[in-house]
Amino acid sequence: MMPPRPGPREETEEGTRTRQEEEEKTLASRVSCPPVEGSGTTQGQEDKRKEKRYESWPGNETFFCGGRCVTGPYYWGILGTFLLILIPCTVFVAFVAFPLYKELKGNAGGTVLLVISFLLPCVSMSSLFCSGCMDPGIIPRAPAPVGNTDHISRTRNVEVNGHMVLVRYNETCNFYQPPRAHHCSVLNDCIERFDHYCPWVGTTIGKRNYRFYLIFVFSSTLVCIYTFTCSAFLIQMRVDEPDTTVQEALRKEAGALFIMIYVFIGVWFVGGLSFFHIYLLSKNQTTYENIRHSYDRNYTNPYNRGCLANWAEVFCVKVPPRNCNFAEASNV
Ligand SMILES: [Zn+2]
Numbered sequence: 001m002m003p004p005r006p007g008p009r010e011e012t013e014e015g016t017r018t019r020q021e022e023e024e025k026t027l028a029s030r031v032s033c034p035p036v037e038g039s040g041t042t043q044g045q046e047d048k049r050k051e052k053r054y055e056s057w058p059g060n061e062t063f064f065c066g067g068r069c070v071t072g073p074y075y076w077g078i079l080g081t082f083l084l085i086l087i088p089c090t091v092f093v094a095f096v097a098f099p100l101y102k103e104l105k106g107n108a109g110g111t112v113l114l115v116i117s118f119l120l121p122c123v124s125m126s127s128l129f130c131s132g133c134m135d136p137g138i139i140p141r142a143p144a145p146v147g148n149t150d151h152i153s154r155t156r157n158v159e160v161n162g163h164m165v166l167v168r169y170n171e172t173c174n175f176y177q178p179p180r181a182h183h184c185s186v187l188n189d190c191i192e193r194f195d196h197y198c199p200w201v202g203t204t205i206g207k208r209n210y211r212f213y214l215i216f217v218f219s220s221t222l223v224c225i226y227t228f229t230c231s232a233f234l235i236q237m238r239v240d241e242p243d244t245t246v247q248e249a250l251r252k253e254a255g256a257l258f259i260m261i262y263v264f265i266g267v268w269f270v271g272g273l274s275f276f277h278i279y280l281l282s283k284n285q286t287t288y289e290n291i292r293h294s295y296d297r298n299y300t301n302p303y304n305r306g307c308l309a310n311w312a313e314v315f316c317v318k319v320p321p322r323n324c325n326f327a328e329a330s331n332v
Helices: 013-031 078-101 108-133 211-238 246-250 254-283 287-291 308-316
Strands: 062-064 068-072 157-158 161-169 180-185 189-191 196-198 201-207
Touching: 013 246, 068 108, 078 108, 078 211, 078 254, 108 201, 108 211, 211 246, 211 254, 211 308, 246 254, 254 287
Parallel strands: none
Antiparallel strands: 062 068, 157 161, 180 189, 196 201
16 A cells, blocks of 8 residues: 655644644554444444444454454465365375384384374464464554544654654554554554465464464474475385385375375475575564565664564564454443
8 A cells, every 4th residue: 555645744843743742642542442433422322232343343354253263354265274284184194104103113203203293283283273363463443533634744753772763644544553563455454563464374464473373384394394204204115125116116105105296396385485484583574574675775674683582572472462352342
């Protein structure tokens, strides 16, 4: 979305400062879960008493479980991704992991192999659903300003870790977007620390679900490497059997061959994505910032605190609280 152009402003420095203070107060009150439009009026209040906030939500999100589960409008993407993991992993367990376990019976390695064969896909699939079904950091819209809005400047500078960062006034959500927030065109809401919209996960990746998205990407890459290695190992065991050619071994272990071809294709996607996000994490950049070359033209990244601290910021902190409880009544 193109940012609106700032209009010409002719104000004294003092007048500008007072105005900015007023706007900051308004923003602070708006960002903390403002009431849904019309909920403050007495007309129809009785009828709305039991209406949940998600039922009148203006964004494009899809809600399940009474507003506790939040996903995007094309949520079936996550079901497709789930099947793309579940089906080959079932084939792998049935045609590779169990035969290998039998071959290695009496050996602790066989049990470990079987446990990892169940555990890794479970981590991948559960992190997929975690990232896809949680609020990515949606910022509730503020009520539209009443009267003349010419006095609202379209941009302003805020200080972040000693650096000045430009933030924009969002006319759909009616507030100055916090630094790193962006209005997602798919969800039609502003998302904190917006990373990107992911059709495979079916929702936007933001401040709250980024960690689970990374676990999904990294664990999927490990699933690919692990299943490929085990399948190759099983085929090699067959080849090593007396009077067995490579062709006969491949015919015998068609399931292992299928897995090797399937994950060889898949690993280019998830493996590439893993390397990309390892780079972004180490530099404390979002995908959106990287694509827009936000820090290329001598702009220092004010969020970069060093590689280790950047990783700790994502993996070693509590999931930030939601800005809005969609499951509560809209008129509380
Ligand atoms: Zn917005």
